[in-house]
Amino acid sequence: MDRTGLGKALACWAVFGIVMCLLPFVVTTGTLRVFIFANFLAMFAMSWDIISGRTGYISFGHPFLIGVAGYTTAMLTYHLDVPLFLSIPAAVLAAMVAGTLFFVPALRTRGTYFALVTLAFMELLYGLTQVVQPKITGGTRGLSGLPSVVSGAVPNYYLSFLVMFAIGIVLWLIVRTRIGTALSAIRMDEDAVKSTGLNTTKLKLFAFMVSAAVAGIAGALYVHYLGSIAPRGIFEINFLFTILVAALLGGPGTIIGPIIGAFFLTCLLEFLRPYIPGTERYLIYGLVALVLYYYAPKGLYGIITWVLERVGVIKPEGAKA
Amino acid sequence: MTALLELRNMTKKFGGLTAVNEMSFEVNEGETLGLIGPNGAGKTTIFNLIMNELKQNSGEILLQGKEISRLATHERVKRGIVRTYQVPRPFAEMTVASNIRVGMMPDDLVLMISEPPDTAKEREIGKAVGFGDRELAMYPSELSMGDLRRLELARNIAADPKLLLLDEVFAGLTVGEISQISDLLVEKKKQGLTYIIVSHDLRSLAPLVDRVVAMSFGEMIAEGSFDEVISDEGVQKAYLGH
Ligand SMILES: Nc1ncnc2c1ncn2[C@@H]1O[C@H](COP(=O)(O)OP(=O)(O)OP(=O)(O)O)[C@@H](O)[C@H]1O
Ligand SMILES: [Mg+2]
Numbered sequence: 001m002d003r004t005g006l007g008k009a010l011a012c013w014a015v016f017g018i019v020m021c022l023l024p025f026v027v028t029t030g031t032l033r034v035f036i037f038a039n040f041l042a043m044f045a046m047s048w049d050i051i052s053g054r055t056g057y058i059s060f061g062h063p064f065l066i067g068v069a070g071y072t073t074a075m076l077t078y079h080l081d082v083p084l085f086l087s088i089p090a091a092v093l094a095a096m097v098a099g100t101l102f103f104v105p106a107l108r109t110r111g112t113y114f115a116l117v118t119l120a121f122m123e124l125l126y127g128l129t130q131v132v133q134p135k136i137t138g139g140t141r142g143l144s145g146l147p148s149v150v151s152g153a154v155p156n157y158y159l160s161f162l163v164m165f166a167i168g169i170v171l172w173l174i175v176r177t178r179i180g181t182a183l184s185a186i187r188m189d190e191d192a193v194k195s196t197g198l199n200t201t202k203l204k205l206f207a208f209m210v211s212a213a214v215a216g217i218a219g220a221l222y223v224h225y226l227g228s229i230a231p232r233g234i235f236e237i238n239f240l241f242t243i244l245v246a247a248l249l250g251g252p253g254t255i256i257g258p259i260i261g262a263f264f265l266t267c268l269l270e271f272l273r274p275y276i277p278g279t280e281r282y283l284i285y286g287l288v289a290l291v292l293y294y295y296a297p298k299g300l301y302g303i304i305t306w307v308l309e310r311v312g313v314i315k316p317e318g319a320k321a
Numbered sequence: 322m323t324a325l326l327e328l329r330n331m332t333k334k335f336g337g338l339t340a341v342n343e344m345s346f347e348v349n350e351g352e353t354l355g356l357i358g359p360n361g362a363g364k365t366t367i368f369n370l371i372m373n374e375l376k377q378n379s380g381e382i383l384l385q386g387k388e389i390s391r392l393a394t395h396e397r398v399k400r401g402i403v404r405t406y407q408v409p410r411p412f413a414e415m416t417v418a419s420n421i422r423v424g425m426m427p428d429d430l431v432l433m434i435s436e437p438p439d440t441a442k443e444r445e446i447g448k449a450v451g452f453g454d455r456e457l458a459m460y461p462s463e464l465s466m467g468d469l470r471r472l473e474l475a476r477n478i479a480a481d482p483k484l485l486l487l488d489e490v491f492a493g494l495t496v497g498e499i500s501q502i503s504d505l506l507v508e509k510k511k512q513g514l515t516y517i518i519v520s521h522d523l524r525s526l527a528p529l530v531d532r533v534v535a536m537s538f539g540e541m542i543a544e545g546s547f548d549e550v551i552s553d554e555g556v557q558k559a560y561l562g563h
Contacts, residue, residue, distance in 0.1 A: 178426055178433040181415070185423045188412040195372060196424045197398030197480050206430055 012256075013169060020161050029153040036153070036225065038266035039160035043167055043218035045246040045258035050171060050211040051102075053252030054180070055204055056187030057110050061102065061118025062243055064125050065212050066219035067234045069095040071129065073220040074143045074229045075136060084149055084224065092216035099212025103205055110190075119240075126235035142230025149224050156225055163221060164259070167214055172255040174210065183207055184253065238282055245289040251301025260300045323386040325350040325515050326371070326402070326484055331380030333366055333539075340366045342539040344380075348484070353510050354517045355530035355547065359559055363539040364519045368404050368486045373397055384484075399428060401483030405490060407519075409469035411461035417472055418443050418457040424479030443479075450475045451501055467498030474505065485509075485516035491525050499525050523551060535559070 024032060044062065052058045073091035076082040082090070098121075105117040129137045137143070150159050174180060185193045186200055193200050223229045233239070242265065250261020265285060272281045296303050324347035333341040341363040348354045356364050369375040371382060373394045382390050384400055392400070412420050421443045426433060447457050450471040461469060470490050477485055487506075491499050499522070506516070506529050520526045526533075526547070533550040535543040537559035543550045550556055 174434065178422065178436075178438055179430060181419055181422055181438075182426060182433060184415065185412045188414055189410050191374065191394075192406075192410045192412065193423065194394040195374070195398060195404060196426070196476060197395050197403070198423070198426060198428050199393070199395045202428075202430065 009172075013172070016256075017165055020165070021158075024154045024157055032153045032157045034266055034270050035263075036157050036160050038263045039157075039164040040218055040222045040225070041242065041246050041266055042259040042262035043164050043214060044243045045250065045262050046164075046167060046171055046255060047211045047214035047218065048243050049247045049252055049255070049258045050175075050207055050214065053247055053254070053258070054175070054183040054187060055207050057106050057204070058115045059102065059118045059211075060115045060240060060244075061121045062215060063235050063240050064118065064122040065095045065098050065102075065215035066222070067122070067125050067129075067231075068098040069216035069219035070223040070229045070234060071137065074146055074223050077147055077224075078138075078143045078145075079136065084147060088217075088220045088224075091220035092213055095216025095219065096209055096212045099208045099215075100205075102212075103208050106204055106208070107201065122235050122240070126231050129231040129235075138230070140231060142228060142233070144228035144230075146224055146227050146229070148227055149221065160221065160225065163217065167217065168255055168259060171210070171214070175255060179203070179206070187253070238279070241282070241286070245285065248293050249289050249299050251299030254299075254301050257299050257301035260304070264300060324348060324383070325352075325385060326517075327381075327383040327386075328367070328371070329381040329383070331367070331370055331382070332378045333363075333370055333375060334378050339539050341370065341377075344536065344539070344541055346534050346541065346544065348515060348517055350483075350515055351513050352515055352532065353530050355526050355533040355550075356517055356519045356536070357521075357523065357526070357533060357550070357556075358536040358542075361538075362536045362559075364536065365407055365488055366539075368488055368517075368519070371397075371402060371486060372404050395428060398480060398482075401481075402486065403477040403480045403482040403484075404486035405470070405473040405477055405488055407488040407492070409461075409466075409473050411464075411469060411472050411476075413461050416458055416460060417447065417452060417464070417475075420461070420472055421446050421457075421475050421479050424476035446475050446479050449478060450505060465498075466493040467495060467501070470494065470498075470502065471505075474502070478509075483515060485514060487516055487518040487520075489519055489521065491520055491522040503529065 023035065044066065047065070048059060048062050069091040072094040073084075073087040076087040076090060077084065101121060102118055105114050130140050150156055175183070182193065182198055182203055186203060190200050246261040246265045247258040248261070249265060250259065251257025268285055268288065269281055272284060276284065292299065327347040329345050331341055331344045332339065344363075344367065356367065358364055366375065370377050373392065377390070381388055384402065389397060389400065412423060415423075418440070422438050425439065425442065425446070444454070444457065452471065452475065456468065461472065464472065474490070490502055494502070503525055506518070509516070510529065518526065518529060530547055533545065533547050534541060535550050535553065535556045542555045542559060543553040
């Protein structure tokens with residue numbers, strides 16, 4: 001993208017940031033807690049989108065990356081009393097190392113097979129955390145009583161929002177450059193990208209590392225926000241689908257899309273809670289996601305830009321965020 | 322003088338089918354070579370081998386005298402060889418300008434991030450193949466076959482090649498489109514660009530090539546000037562299928 005849409009896009013980010021910062025003044029603590037989850041989900045969805053929405057390598061294993069980071073910081077703080085300012089970077093690093101594991105199948109395949117291998121990583125870690133040295137990982141029950149970064153709904157809201165916002169902006173700045181164009185081109189025709197002289201292996205590795213780093217930051221903070229970690233909560237298919245659906249719903253291959261998707265999904269889930277208290281809720285949103293994805297493959301982001309184009313607020317092909 | 326590109330005894334088998342059999346030929350710097358042969362002769366396969374989109378079973382590929390068989394596709398491109406595809410392969414969800422942008426990109430993550438795209442150069446390359454601002458903003462789905470072939474050419478030229486491999490650049494085009502692309506290739510030849518061109522449209526090919534290699538069933542059957550090759554008995558037979 002060239003400079004034409006820059007001003008407007010920046011204005012959008014600014015408005016979004018200001019509105020979100022004002023929220024604690026107008027909503028209840030309960031609602032704020034919902035938004036904290038939305039912030040985390042947005043980070044997870046953005047992380048997923050950098051690999052899968054951009055390059056087309058569909059990951060079913062993001063909980064693996066999140067789990068590696070979560071367990072790293074949990075074990076370091078729980079057993080060794082490592083301070084958070086060290087354990088969290090260590091967790092991010094561990095997630096990035098884990099991300100290179102994703103990269104091995106990506107060298108040979110994409111599509112279904114790649115998705116399945118990444119899913120296997122998740123299942124493997126699920127098994128490992130339970131059987132290997134339960135003393136260290138906490139086994140099925142996991143570890144609890146982990147230190148928190150900040151306490152109270154409002155500080156946690158600001159922390160999660162600001163990190164999410166910062167990640168969003170950094171990712172947006174990255175994908176606006178030529179690297180974003182190249183990564184999208186890989187999704188469209190990887191061989192053709194090679195035949196323009198680009199080393200797609202290097203490009204994919206970059207995308208995977210960025211994605212893993214984001215998953216690591218978000219995963220580590222999430223665990224310390226919850227104060228606990230257990231295999232059932234993280235290596236769970238519903239968790240994976242929540243991430244996937246948030247990204248797909250919001251608009252894959254965009255940065256703002258996964259954020260919109262995460263908020264929409266979290267709010268929808270909360271809204272449905274009184275009516276359908278059980279896990280059947282997941283069915284409903286799965287259905288909503290299917291319908292939206294079928295009729296609007298570019299997600300909510302696509303619908304919003306379409307509407308804005310119609311009413312003339314933005315020009316077609318304008319500010320892509 | 323060493324040839325720009327030389328193939329030595331290249332063989333490619335698909336199971337029991339030998340698509341390319343002991344092919345050897347070369348193209349010199351500044352020279353333009355026509356590669357002709359009936360359907361299934363192995364022309365596209367040769368391009369795939371040169372680009373490492375397929376791996377040869379045996380044989381050598383030399384670029385300026387250096388064996389390049391071990392190099393990955395993108396490394397061969399960086400050394401100056403690019404190709405077009407018989408069936409155009411544009412990046413479908415990108416504008417024409419962005420397609421050209423991908424072609425121009427340096428293979429360097431830091432530069433990709435730190436340097437903004439050179440939109441003036443994109444325009445210039447677009448213009449070289451006949452695209453105006455309107456076309457640059459269009460998506461591949463809105464383009465005619467002729468435009469798609471021009472887009473392939475633009476993306477190739479963007480990589481600043483030494484050697485262009487052109488696969489059926491005239492197929493599916495109107496007479497007007499053919500002469501446009503033909504003019505462009507004449508122009509490029511004048512500028513000293515080397516290319517190998519595959520075409521079934523022999524009439525359009527004639528003015529573009531210094532020399533022709535004809536092949537059939539994976540083997541070379543004739544080599545020489547355009548007139549020599551098409552009046553060759555073996556070539557006539559291969560084309561008429563007797
Ligand atoms: N990937 C492949 N797998 C199996 N067989 C192949 C493959 N690619 C080409 N072939 C076969 O190899 C032979 C040569 O094919 P090739 O595409 O090189 O011919 P061509 O000269 O380009 O023909 P055309 O003029 O139709 O484009 C054909 O018999 C073809 O069916
Ligand atoms: Mg062919």
